[in-house]
Amino acid sequence: MQVARGLEMLEIRANLMGETSVIHPALIWDEDTAVLVDAGFPGQLPQFREAMEAAGVPVENLGKVVLTHQDIDHIGCLPDLLKASTQKVEVLSSELEKPYIQGEKPLIKLEKAMAGSNDLPQELHAGLKRVFENPPKAPVDKTVADGEELPFCGGITVIHTPGHTPGHICLYHQQSKTLIAGDALAVVDGQLVGPVPQYTLDMDVAIQSLKKLMQYDIEAVICYHGGLYRGHVNRRIAELANG
Template sequence: MENIIVLNVNYKFGDMEGTIHPVVLRDKNEMILVDCGYTGFMSIIEDAMRTENLDCNKLTKIVITHHDHDHMGALADFKHKYPDVKIVASEIEAPYISGEKKSLRLEQAESLQSTLNEEQKQFGRAFCDILKSVKTVEVDEFVHDGEVMNWCGGCEIVGTPGHTPGHISLYIKNKKTLITGDAAALENNQLVIANPQFTLDVENANKSISKILDYDADTYICYHGGVYKKH
């Protein structure tokens, strides 16, 4: 039993409405959630898992592709409710997830404040407050580019820097499936840079999209946009 389950999590967050796509990897030993939504999203992710007949009490790991608030916002709630769950991330992202280092997204947002008009500054301050409110969590296990985990018959950690420096994607070889995180978003049936205005290193982000497209994958699961079929 090796399954990849794409969750469809519909949300309203402030003035925004949309859908995010966390992913569950399940085999006989593990049930792994990849990314976990905004702050306060645990219950709707639990509901999405139950819809797929998944028992949240069987979660063994949560993989965080990077430290943005829409990917790790609910992490502290999950860890509090399911304390045995191990948190997995790249060694580069881990200090931002744990709070050892200040969020790069918060640094970026604060640095942009002086360039905004008064109306935009109001939004900018609110965005900074949202980022500051994200609860940090210690990372239990570091993973690295090229490392192959024994999840779902073999899951390769793919270093995909650009959106953030330590961003990772996941490649499940025997399913020819790649979970992109924010290394790519699906727009108009094309894989594109996710939120280029927030991408910290566009040059590396472009290299990372090229890198994941070079994999022998038929299916790409994008956190923003859903499932893309290559062929």
């Protein structure tokens, strides 16, 4: 779905334990580079190829990947995407998330899930163990800091929004006034909601992080889970941040 000129919200379908879900990476591009924000689950390269081709930006043209955080549904297809591009792809993340993405530390939520997996069905436990023992990983070429402006695609501001994970970031696409929220926000039944408690490491910190978003003039939000939200965005975020 085209959100603005040079900004596409991808719709990537995933089958998890027999249920179909949709994730929404963002694709931003200009005449110089193409930037993918978040990289889906392992094994989703064909879906990314199809979605990016439909947007007019073949995966071979990918120049940068920005990761909002370390979770498996955000970094899973990263190694395959890097191999698929015909050029060097620069990977960016926050400093706090870097060692997890590079495989130097175990993914926090995967480690927690593994610790409590003994009661899971055998097939699910085995699958979780395989991913835990061989998680997707790739070098992070550049770390980004809170408030940093990335000088491409009309300007993209990095916003450190910890809570969901320690180094979670959101991105503000200045040209279109669009917030790429990662998992800091979600859309449920057409409504913008705050971070989902069962997947958030520290809810208090995550809610406090929403207050940082209020300083930006936001016309649209792309949520990784739930998709696009428009209409009185700043007012809605203020409601969520202030309870």
